[in-house]
Amino acid sequence: MMPLQLQPESHIPLYIQIRDQLRALVHSGELRPGDRIPASRELALQLGVHRTTVANAYAELESEGLIRGHVGRGTYIQGVAEAPKPVTASGNGAGRVRWETLFADERGEETLNRLMPNVSADAISFVAARPPEDLFPLEEFRNCCNTVLKSDGRRILQLGSSDGYGPLRTTLQQLLRSEGLPVREGQILVTGGCQQALDLLCKAFLRPGDSVVLENPTYPGAIAIFAGARVRCLDVPVRTESNGSASTGIDLDALEYVLVQNRVKLIVLTPDFQNPTGTTLSVAGRRRLLDLAARHQVPLVEDHIYARLRLGQAGVPSLKALDRDGLVIHIDSVSKMAFPGLRVGWCVAPERVIERLRLVKQATDLHTDQLAQAALTEFIQRGHLERHLLKMRKVYGLRLAALEEALEKHMPEGVRWTRPVGGMCVWVTLPAGFDATELLVHLRERNVLFAPGRYFYFRNPVPNTLRLAFAALDERRIARGVATMAEMLRTEMRKRQKGIRRQPRPAVALV
């Protein structure tokens, strides 16, 4: 019997847990080359999981060369995965470095992409929330690059300022003013995107052990930053359905409770088209949130990255626009509006905060790439960004409509989903008892992919949830993908109704 301990509550899928634990047993020497391990069916029974789950783990270990199956004889430990090799041929005998003992932390997170190896290029992937590159206004962008290199090339290629390229800050000021947010230049810092903004905020505000409030589920990049900095992440649930007076979005009653109980340093949230749920906080909800933050004197970090992808006309004012106490730190980026490959974003906050972030930014990467900053400045100045946004809103509107239509048409009873009016994602809840990761393992074989919900939870994952990112898929593929997913789900539901025996899954399986 192998001493495997599965944690069904973890955001790490069960097959990855099995794979990693088996690998660790080999590395520690508890399993040695030549040792026989149980057949997948046998181990699945022991652990109380699907046989596919074990088969998946074995397949990955086999591709790593760690185990090998012999037909009719069983599966055996093959060897130890490659140890770090020196660059040159011979060592001086002082022995190999054990890097694992030198690293600061465990970093177990597998990215979504790594979870899905060998996916064919024609797969229908609802995985990534990003714009479709076939609609990039390439010519316009190239012209902008040319212009700025001609007019300001020497400055662009020389060392720049940690707050950002001057003309970009001025242009952002104009953009924000035109949207009803008058800010002074000293209230803007250019960043390398929202991921970096969160990293800078983490460094500026949080010591190990300090507390931050995050929505649960949330953007995994935020979890990676705060967990990596050994910060205590307090979870507040997200309401995916409005309920009487309570808005969708962050659960304000739960937040109030957390604020009363804990000394919180920052509240980080995405009020518009939250990733992954697609929910938006109402204006009344925003006001209550601001009041809560002011009462507890906790700064609010507003991730505004999806806000401009609103389909309707009537905009909900940002937290920053409603902010009367200077408590909101507003972060934004062009990666959802236009070009994710350009790492340019910005942060709007009181001068005192920007001053501090500038010092942190300087110690992090000196400044953001200036070619990208300058080209983007020109792109905004010429009105290209606005025009591109108008166009993409129409495109996304059609795609979202196609997704909702397909969900209505194909999904069996008991499946629910959120109804965003913009953004890039819809959040789907399968009937209780289903595990979206297991569904994905089957769907992968049919070339349809999505992001399982557990990737977005840092506590109490809800395994029957999943995220569909629709922005990069055309309507035809959206319809086909949803139909395939629904078909697979119905098959699974029928199997269950027929009473196919499933092992109960113990909270901790010590076999």
Place this chain on the structure above:
Amino acid sequence: MMPLQLQPESHIPLYIQIRDQLRALVHSGELRPGDRIPASRELALQLGVHRTTVANAYAELESEGLIRGHVGRGTYIQGVAEAPKPVTASGNGAGRVRWETLFADERGEETLNRLMPNVSADAISFVAARPPEDLFPLEEFRNCCNTVLKSDGRRILQLGSSDGYGPLRTTLQQLLRSEGLPVREGQILVTGGCQQALDLLCKAFLRPGDSVVLENPTYPGAIAIFAGARVRCLDVPVRTESNGSASTGIDLDALEYVLVQNRVKLIVLTPDFQNPTGTTLSVAGRRRLLDLAARHQVPLVEDHIYARLRLGQAGVPSLKALDRDGLVIHIDSVSKMAFPGLRVGWCVAPERVIERLRLVKQATDLHTDQLAQAALTEFIQRGHLERHLLKMRKVYGLRLAALEEALEKHMPEGVRWTRPVGGMCVWVTLPAGFDATELLVHLRERNVLFAPGRYFYFRNPVPNTLRLAFAALDERRIARGVATMAEMLRTEMRKRQKGIRRQPRPAVALV
């Protein structure tokens, strides 16, 4: 009497200490609007510092609007510097945020640029170690941008990989192989430059309280990263003159002692044209360093950023090229070779380390800007980088010769300097008892600037040192700048010889 406590041992200049402490007294309410503060001469006497030092502090406080001098009446506290203001007009009365209480740390570091406000554009500045923008090959670069946006625009502007743009990694592999460093693709990670590489290494390897060895003096950006992460920085001196068998560069006897006494996680150093001293470690020194690192199993971080700026033909092999134990983590960047405004660098290390750094990079800023990566790929592929380097080595050779000639010609006896054969900096040691920061205050008025040595020390600063960065100045300006500096120094030396009374400076002045 004002309760000011000066720390002459700090790398922060005295006038900045005075300014900051006065500002703090106003903010804390100990000094109030209308209070009179001592005349600069009076405070200088009390503190045992030059009158110019106090005058400098007062000038900055006056420009901030914090104090105001009235002719014949003295100097008075004027008001409190601007508190953070909310963006919109009226607050809800919950009160202003006290950001200082929310930030994670003190971040007192002033950058060199901020130390020198209101410098006229025609000043002769030896401050920044960076290439001259008037020699950038702009046309070539613009053509590269155009080409890559035409051939691969959609991929460039789409979300990229955390390890870097594929074609750049391949190109770097070729470049390194041509230089005698065969590395596998999995041993390269693209970074946003060496500053970011250090930040990623800090996150990957160091917990608060862990120990890192740094050269003292060193690049201030490294100090900012490790101190900001609450890492224990152990200082090893740099030999600026070779002495018998001991090479210039990091003091290996001192290093050995530190390694024996402490559990060190990383050794960070610049073996070629070290910043700020310009020193290079000999091949024998490199071998001994590698042996020490292997014996103590401590990874070496080799900052290779200046190495290609060697003037002679015969290159010293990098630590990475000599590394037989896979212990060297090699970081590099294009910012000294070509364009600091492009934030692109790379890290070469064992696969296991690169894998870890990739995860850390992903949580830090997802990936490096792809437009800069792609344009740089083309720039290298077309041979522009190599040609530009050849040209710049000639330019820098002439500038370095001019600098050495001027130093020989003008500097009074007792002044010493390093003799690098490349890089961007020469390190000057004034006669004992002189403070380079005070010299700078005088020289500023003559429009000549340099970087005082104390900025590069994180322990036991040597106040009579300074750094001259020569790369961005032409020979004429170099000669004029050194002549002015020498003239000023001679004046100061004469004053001393005449026995002008200087107050002794107490270790802690509590007045």
